[in-house]
Amino acid sequence: MPLVKDGKIVGDSFIHVADDVEIPAEGAVLMSAARFLADPEALVGRNNPTAVIWPNNRDVDDLVPWLSKLAAVALVFPTFRDGRAYSQARLLRERYKYRGELRATGQVLRDQFVFMLRAGFDTFEVKKDADAEAFAATARRYTVFYQPTGDGRITALHRRMQQRHQAESANP
Amino acid sequence: MYAYDEIDRTLINERVSEFRDQVKRRLSGELTEDEFKMLRLMNGVYLQLHAYMFRVAIPYGTLSADQMRKMAHVARRYDRGYGHFTTRQNIQFNWIKLADLPDALEDLAKVGIHAMQTSGNCTRNITTDQWAGVAPGEVEDPRIWCELLRQYSTMHPEFSFLPRKFKFAITASAHDRAAIKVHDIGLRLHKNDGGETGFEVLVGGGLGRTPFIGKTIKPFVPGRDLLSYVEAILRVYNQYGRRDNIYKARIKILVHELGIEKFAAEVEDEWLAMRDNALTLDDEVVEDIRSRFTYPHYKQLTDLPDELKAASADPHFEAWRLNSVAPHRRPGYSIVTLSLKPIGGPPGDATADQMDAIADLADKYSFGEIRVGHEQNLALPHVAQRDLPALWRALDKIGVATPNVNLVTDIIACPGLDYCSLANTRSIPIAQELTRRFANHDTANLIGRLHVNISGCINACGHHHVGHIGILGVEKNGEEFYQITIGGRADEHAVVGTLIGPAVPYADVADVVEDIVEAYLALRARPDELFIDAVKRLGVEPFKERVYATR
Numbered sequence: 001m002p003l004v005k006d007g008k009i010v011g012d013s014f015i016h017v018a019d020d021v022e023i024p025a026e027g028a029v030l031m032s033a034a035r036f037l038a039d040p041e042a043l044v045g046r047n048n049p050t051a052v053i054w055p056n057n058r059d060v061d062d063l064v065p066w067l068s069k070l071a072a073v074a075l076v077f078p079t080f081r082d083g084r085a086y087s088q089a090r091l092l093r094e095r096y097k098y099r100g101e102l103r104a105t106g107q108v109l110r111d112q113f114v115f116m117l118r119a120g121f122d123t124f125e126v127k128k129d130a131d132a133e134a135f136a137a138t139a140r141r142y143t144v145f146y147q148p149t150g151d152g153r154i155t156a157l158h159r160r161m162q163q164r165h166q167a168e169s170a171n172p
Numbered sequence: 173m174y175a176y177d178e179i180d181r182t183l184i185n186e187r188v189s190e191f192r193d194q195v196k197r198r199l200s201g202e203l204t205e206d207e208f209k210m211l212r213l214m215n216g217v218y219l220q221l222h223a224y225m226f227r228v229a230i231p232y233g234t235l236s237a238d239q240m241r242k243m244a245h246v247a248r249r250y251d252r253g254y255g256h257f258t259t260r261q262n263i264q265f266n267w268i269k270l271a272d273l274p275d276a277l278e279d280l281a282k283v284g285i286h287a288m289q290t291s292g293n294c295t296r297n298i299t300t301d302q303w304a305g306v307a308p309g310e311v312e313d314p315r316i317w318c319e320l321l322r323q324y325s326t327m328h329p330e331f332s333f334l335p336r337k338f339k340f341a342i343t344a345s346a347h348d349r350a351a352i353k354v355h356d357i358g359l360r361l362h363k364n365d366g367g368e369t370g371f372e373v374l375v376g377g378g379l380g381r382t383p384f385i386g387k388t389i390k391p392f393v394p395g396r397d398l399l400s401y402v403e404a405i406l407r408v409y410n411q412y413g414r415r416d417n418i419y420k421a422r423i424k425i426l427v428h429e430l431g432i433e434k435f436a437a438e439v440e441d442e443w444l445a446m447r448d449n450a451l452t453l454d455d456e457v458v459e460d461i462r463s464r465f466t467y468p469h470y471k472q473l474t475d476l477p478d479e480l481k482a483a484s485a486d487p488h489f490e491a492w493r494l495n496s497v498a499p500h501r502r503p504g505y506s507i508v509t510l511s512l513k514p515i516g517g518p519p520g521d522a523t524a525d526q527m528d529a530i531a532d533l534a535d536k537y538s539f540g541e542i543r544v545g546h547e548q549n550l551a552l553p554h555v556a557q558r559d560l561p562a563l564w565r566a567l568d569k570i571g572v573a574t575p576n577v578n579l580v581t582d583i584i585a586c587p588g589l590d591y592c593s594l595a596n597t598r599s600i601p602i603a604q605e606l607t608r609r610f611a612n613h614d615t616a617n618l619i620g621r622l623h624v625n626i627s628g629c630i631n632a633c634g635h636h637h638v639g640h641i642g643i644l645g646v647e648k649n650g651e652e653f654y655q656i657t658i659g660g661r662a663d664e665h666a667v668v669g670t671l672i673g674p675a676v677p678y679a680d681v682a683d684v685v686e687d688i689v690e691a692y693l694a695l696r697a698r699p700d701e702l703f704i705d706a707v708k709r710l711g712v713e714p715f716k717e718r719v720y721a722t723r
Contacts, residue, residue, distance in 0.1 A: 081210060081293065083333025087410045090330055095445065111194065111211055118329030130202065141190055144183035146323040148450035149330075155450075156179045156323060157457050164460065 002132035004124040005101070007139065009132050014051055014072065028071060033058060036066075044069035053105070056084035060091050067092070072101035072123070080107040086119045093120030094150035110138045118149050173234055173541060174319050174465050176284040183326070184281045187288055191215050192274035199271065214294060214332070216262075216287030217273060221593045226251075226265045226273060227290040228280060229297045230544050232304065232318040232342075233261040237531040237540040242283045244527035250276045255527065257512060257520040259546045259584060259635060260339070261299045262290055266591055288326055293334045295325035295406075300342045301349040302545035305467070306553045308501045311361050312369060314344040316462050317398065320453065324399050331406045335413035336421040338406070339378075342371075346664065351546055353377045353386045353666035354638055356423045357402060362392075370394040375405060375435070376427030379632035383668045384424040387432045389439060395458065400451040404443035408435070468539035468554050473504020475557065483561035491613060492564055495575035497555075506557050508538075510550040510572040511582065515611045518600045519585045520548030522572075529570045537563050546662075547623075548584055549577060579616040580624060580689065581607040584635055588628030588645065595628035597645025597652040597678070602626055605682045610689075619689055622703045623661070638662035640704045641685060642669045652678040658688065658715055659707040672716045676723070684719050691718040 003012050014030040017023050023031065028049035036043055036052045043050050049071030054063055056076050063073070073092060075085035085104070092098040103123040104116050110131035116124065117139055126132040145153045154162075176184075191211075198208040212218075216227035228243070235243075243263055247255045250272045251265040258264055268276065277287060290297055298318045305313040321340060325331070331338070343350040344361035352358030358374035371393045377386025393401045405423075412430075414420045427435045484490045498507040510530065512520050522530070530550065534542045537559045538552035545551060550572070555563055567573040576582050583606060586592065588599030603626055610616050625639025629646075636642035642657035653675035660669025676684050689703075695714055696706045707715070 080207070081333055082415060083293075083331070084411055084415075086330040086333065087407050094449075109207065111190075111207075112333075115327075115329045115332055142183070142186050142327070144179055144186065146183075146326050147328055156183075157460070159179055160177070160460055161456060 001125050001127065002129055004126055004132050004135045006122065007136055009135075014049070030072065030074060033063075037062070040066050051101070051103075054088065056082065056088060060088050060096070063092075064096050067096055067098045067100075070098075070100055072103055073098065074103040074105045074125075075121075077104060077106035077108060077112075080109055080112055086115060089116070089119040089121055090149060110134050113138045114142050118145065118147075118151050118153070120150055173236055174231075174315065174461075177464070181281070181284065184284065184286045184288075187215075187286065187327075188274065188277045188281050191277060195270060195274055210292060210333075213292035214289055215273075215277070216290035217270070218291060219593070220266065220591055221589075222591070223267045224270050224273070225591070226268045226276065226287065227258070227262050228265070228285060228287045229290045230261045230263060230285075231322050232298060232300045232315045233302045233544040234304075234315065235542040235544065236283070237534040237542065239283045239285050240527050240531040240534065240542055242280055242285060244524040244531070246276050246279060247524040247527065249279075253525075254521055254523045256518070256587065257522065257544055257548050257550070259548060259633065261297055261302075261544050261546065263544075264587075266587075289332075291337070292332075293336050293338075294332045295328065295334075295338045295340065298322050298325070298340045298342070299350055299355075299546065301345055302543040302551050303349060303498070303507055303553065304344065304543075305465075306500050306502075306505075306507055307345050307349075308499050309345060310501070311344045311363060313465065314342045314359075314361050316458065316465060317359070317361065317371075317395070318342055319461055319465075320399065320458070321402070324402075324451075331410060334406070334410055335415050336418070336423075338409075338423065340402075348662075348664040348666075349545065351635075351638070351662040351666070353664075354379055354383075354635070354662055355386065357405065358386045359398075364392050368394060371398060373401065373405075376424040376432070377666075378422055378424045379635055379637050380422070381419060381630045381632075382422075382425065382428075383632070383637040384428060385666050385668065387427065389432065389436045396453045396455075397447060399453060400447050400449060401439075401443055403451055404439045404446065408438045408442055412438070468541070470502050470505060470554070471556070473502075473556055473558070475503050477504065477558040479558040480560055483564075489561060489564055491617075492568075492573055492575040493560060495579070495617075496573070496577050497560060500554070502554075504557055506555050506560065508552045508555045508560070508563065508567075509545075509577045510552065510567060511574040511577055512549050512572065513576055513582050513607065514571050514574050515581065515607045516604050517607070518587075519583050519603050522550075526570050526572060529566075530572065533563060533566055546584075547577075547582065549582070575613060576616060578621045578623070580610045580619050580622045581616055583607065583624045583626060584639065585626040586628050586633035588626075588634075592628065592633075594631055595645070596647035597628045597654070599626045599628040599634055599645065602643060602645075602654070602678075602681050606685055609682050609686060618699075619693065620700075620702055622689070624685065625660075635662065636660075637668045638666060639669060640707070641688060643681060643685075646675055648675070654678065654681045654684075656681075656684055656688070656719070658712060659704065661704055670712045672712050673720050676719075680723070687719045688715050691715050 030051040051072035341355040360372040374386035543551040627634035627636040638660040657669030
């Protein structure tokens with residue numbers, strides 16, 4: 001599955017560690033929430049990056065104490081129809097100010113990229129090669145956004161206000 | 173009317189171009205039908221029994237004459253020359269080809285019309301009172317808030333993949349014409365004791381297989397907090413709404429399972445954590461949206477002009493006027509309802525020629541504005557009373573002056589088995605038969621206000637639960653049967669109707685309705701006791717006896 005980070009196809013720097021495999025001392029590791037929560041203190045104390053796959057039916061509040069020490073959080077779209085991880089992403093980015101990598105995993109298709117980017121995802125495990133290749137073009141398709149989110153894009157409402165103020169200052 | 177600016181138009185065009193690409197990928201096989209399904213639904217495209225069905229949004233039920241002409245164009249060019257107005261301020265085209273859809277959308281985009289989120293598990297078209305902005309006694313024009321909600325909910329990055337569909341309705345009048353109590357979120361615009369404008373927020377109403385009347389979650393949310401408060405509701409629903417069972421996925425089930433108090437507490441917690449964020453509407457932003465609505469330059473007129481008095485001598489005109497013309501907030505003006513329920517016709521259908529003619533009449537008599545109501549009728553919202561006689565003659569000529577608004581033949585019906593892939597039974601032929609039975613205007617008038625609603629399956633698109641008489645088709649051993657409920661209503665006193673007994677076969681439905689109506693005529697306390705009030709007073713028993721005594 002190709003990985004898109006910061007708009008480019010990249011190799012995955014994280015080793016995915018299954019629950020029954022010992023966590024290596026070296027290297028960046030990505031593990032399940034259950035595995036992580038069994039001993040979070042020790043895991044965030046590793047000298048190498050630690051990341052967690054957080055299921056979409058678990059409150060992100062449980063992750064909040066460890067957020068500043070996590071290199072990445074992977075949220076899950078078990079089907080593209082299941083939108084719970086969009087809410088989790090916004091909560092992590094906007095309410096809990098998580099600044100590490102936020103990865104979308106599962107059924108990640110090009111038609112969701114804009115929604116995911118706006119919700120705060122910056123890394124995408126894309127299901128189809130062709131979708132990963134189309135990432136940049138797809139991400140640029142929309143230039144108008146109605147809702148304020150943590151991605152900082154100016155909304156239509158505020159663009160109108162800016163235009164109005166500019167017009168007023170040009171013709172006082 | 174709200175005027176789209178370059179910003180709104182750009183978004184619609186970007187959406188059309190995205191959908192063109194999605195259709196191309198579907199036709200080339202790059203997208204599976206399963207992947208495409210959600211994408212086409214979010215652009216109003218269903219795969220029905222015979223063809224693709226295309227549902228176009230009419231935000232808050234307001235259309236310009238030019239927009240109506242474009243609907244006629246789509247009906248003529250891409251469909252079979254007609255369209256069907258639905259109970260949620262949409263229009264549907266039944267016979268459209270997938271390959272033509274991007275072109276149809278592009279044509280509609282030229283007049284600021286789109287099909288975004290008319291289906292799918294996202295926030296659907298925001299609906300309101302079809303008399304918004306012109307009804308006497310209204311708190312203020314609710315369409316300003318509809319537009320703010322339309323913008324807020326369009327392509328929402330968090331709520332485009334909800335557990336199920338999600339419907340808002342708003343009213344700003346004491347008499348609710350928007351059926352807010354049977355929506356996922358119902359909003360009643362009112363002023364609090366301090367004179368501040370805000371919303372009573374209701375949640376968890378809805379029909380379908382598990383009907384619920386919405387419950388008040390908060391009696392007053394100030395206008396500035398409307399978006400953050402609904403975001404809190406949507407976020408709680410997105411996270412905790414059931415996804416294991418499609419029949420239990422609507423917010424009404426979550427509200428019911430948690431109980432309104434617990435649900436309200438969850439929402440309140442969420443809201444307190446986010447209120448005063450970027451969603452807060454400052455007055456300047458609201459005023460900017462308000463300023464984008466234009467209103468007619470009404471003339472100084474007086475009520476009951478001579479032209480109207482003279483025309484009232486014609487009993488046909490007078491029958492229509494009494495039935496179809498409602499008071500307006502401006503003196504000398506009226507709101508005119510155009511019945512799309514001709515005797516023997518499918519409820520809510522209009523031909524392309526009718527749509528063009530209505531657009532011309534709107535230009536001539538209603539400042540170029542048309543409304544669509546959830547009863548599947550149209551309205552011209554700003555007609556000078558002196559023009560009513562001429563307008564009536566013109567409407568009569570094109571078949572939309574049947575004087576039956578709110579009478580027994582003003583039937584709300586879903587498309588049923590004739591078009592819909594979900595339906596088990598037919599709806600349209602039942603509606604047609606009933607309109608023939610009660611075709612006599614004097615009889616219908618004697619009966620008075622009586623809403624008959626017909627659904628061809630449990631999904632309840634014909635809103636049978638809230639019909640004064642509700643008819644629900646169910647299939648048994650390959651045959652069509654119909655359950656009859658009475659006493660439902662969708663207004664400010666909304667209630668779900670009561671089943672009167674075992675389902676009856678297709679051939680008996682019209683007889684049963686006639687029996688119920690006869691029982692009412694015999695039992696009513698006074699000629700002005702409405703059917704719905706008589707049912708409330710008497711209960712279902714006397715009606716049940718009458719219907720089943722001889723069956």
